[in-house]
Amino acid sequence: MGLYTRISSDTEGLGLGVGRQEDDTRTVAGLRGWDVACVYQDNDYSAFDVKVRRPEFERLLADLEGGAVDGVVAYDLDRFARQPADLERAIRIFDTRPGLVFATVQQDLDLSTSDGRTMARVMVAFANKSSMDTSRRIKRKNLELAQRGVPRSTRRPFGYEDDKVTIRPAEAELVRQAARDVLAGMGLHTIARRWNELGVRTPYGNPWLQSVLKSMLVSPRMAGYRIHQRDIARDAEGNPVMAKREPLLDVSTWESLCAVLKDPERTRRHTYTGGRKRLLSGLVRCGTCGVPMSCDKDFRRSIHTYVCKQQTTRGGCGTVAVSGPRMDELVTALVLRYLSDRAVVHEANPWVDEQRLHDVTTRISELMAAFTAGELTGAVVFPAVSKLEAQADELREARAAWLRDQALIVNRPENVASVWPELDLDRQRAVIESVISAVVVKPAARKGGRFDPSRVEVVWR
Ligand SMILES: [Zn+2]
Known part of the structure; x- marks a missing residue:
């Protein structure tokens, strides 16, 4: 859990020092039973400067995204996200990492629900309006430059020469x-x-x-x-x-x-409990309880075993285990045979709901534009936007999943079987994942018996 505090010149007069902010946020975290891992504190004396840097806020977002902290307690929303853009960035992170928590001392807001987000958006939009007048000129200039497509970064981007335009x-x-x-x-x-x-x-x-x-x-x-x-x-x-x-x-x-x-699953697939990554780590599931099996290494024979472990966090019955090398061999053979009589696909198919997603997002920007222009009230706009956003989220999720599948299929090498031994572990896993969604292992009939392929059930995509 991270605590976020910020001093600004306009509230210092009220005696709302960082010390008190930290105390209050700690109290809130304590009440909810959250451990404090880190305190992020920005000293920000120019409350109206839109370009003011908030290094600690940036660090907090990076930590939220990277998994170093699992949530934020801020003194109030205004202090956390002064600009709507800051809030949107935070919301995007909450999108990609389900389970993140958010709280402030002043309000009860939950950024993980669409109601909470709507509320937060309204609050930030209004708070922002009051401090916007002085900064409007600068903003408009930047936006104008952005809309004309003029590069504005000071350092050349990777891939381009110092003129920022010519490709290197x-x-x-x-x-x-x-x-x-x-x-x-x-x-x-x-x-x-x-x-x-x-x-x-x-x-x-x-x-x-x-x-x-x-x-x-x-x-x-x-x-x-x-x-x-x-x-x-x-x-x-x-x-x-x-x-x-x-x-x-x-x-x-x-x-x-x-x-x-x-892909949130990517992090899970690339980091395992239970030792080094193996060919089927994360894909093998226990046939008794359904939990993904861990991978253990037998040091005497230096071979690995997929095992169902009893774990408090993830469940697991702890009764099923299977030989790693035998499983890897069997599944590889099945996959290569499956692919041998399938044509290689080079072009991804278009996604069927592209137009629907476009319509929904267009509708959201129309509504927000009408609200900004004062043509519609928040009471009309925000409930509608919430609903549309939930739809857009669902569509985006479906689209991302579809794109991931397509990427695996389109990038599968030709003549997989002949190049198989030269592929590294990650690429072999990608080929397997392009055709298999899980491998289920049933318990052995008796302990210490031979490897029995009939225990294995492959779930093809
Ligand atoms: Zn199990």
Whole structure:
């Protein structure tokens, strides 16, 4: 749990120092039984400057996204998210990490529900209006630049020359290769390590970290979108603005990449309890209780075993175990045989509900525009927007899942069987996951018997 406090000149006079904010937020966390892992404190004396940096707020968002903390207690919403854009960024993180909690000392708000979000949006929108007048001029200028697609960053983006427009071919090719590799199942750590070994550096001259590589690859600029306040810049009609330079990736590749990298399941599949990642880690389920089986290593024979473990957090009956090498061998054989008489697919199919999602998001921006222009009241707009947003969320989720599946299928190598031994573990797993959603193992008839393939049931996609 993280606590967030902020001093601002306009409330200092009320004696609302950081000390008291911290005490109060601690109390709230304590009442809810949450452990405090970290306190984030921004010293912010220029309350009306839209460009004021809040390094601790940024660190908090990164920690929320990365899993270092599981929620936030802030003194009040206004202190946490002064700008609607800040709130939207937080909401997006709450979207991608279900189970995050949010509380403030002053209000009862739950960012994980759409009602809570609507409430928060209204509050931030109104609080923002009062401090907006002085900053409106600057904002409008930035927005205008963004809408014209003028690059505004000070440092050259990776993949481009110092003019920020001309492509630097070697770097652009690295990015495209990384996209292909990720879609084929390779882990980001492997790619970051390779780049570092090749001596590739970030535009700041630093070695690549997995997290930096990820945020670059999921950035809308990869697909040529102009960014404004860390999101895709939109024109007055709500259409995305394209930057005035050639993109590194095409839109559909970039969208698939985002679907793969932002998949909440990905983190689970890439980090295991129960030892090193194996071919079927996360895919093998216990036939008695249904829980994913862990992987144990037998040190005497240096082979692995998939076992159902009794765990308080995840359940598990603890009664089923199966030989790892035998399982890996069997499932590999089944998958390769299954794929041998299937044609290789090179083109992803279009997603069926694209138009519906577009309609829903257009409707949301129309309603928000009507509210901003004062044509409709909040009482009319926000309940409708909430409903539409729930629909959009569902559609986006379906779309991301579909894109992930397509990425696995389209990027499956040709002649899988002949190249199989040369594929690394991540790529072998990607091939298996493209056709199998789970492998269920029933309990053995008697202990210590031979491996019995009839215990294994493959759930094909
Ligand atoms: Zn079990």
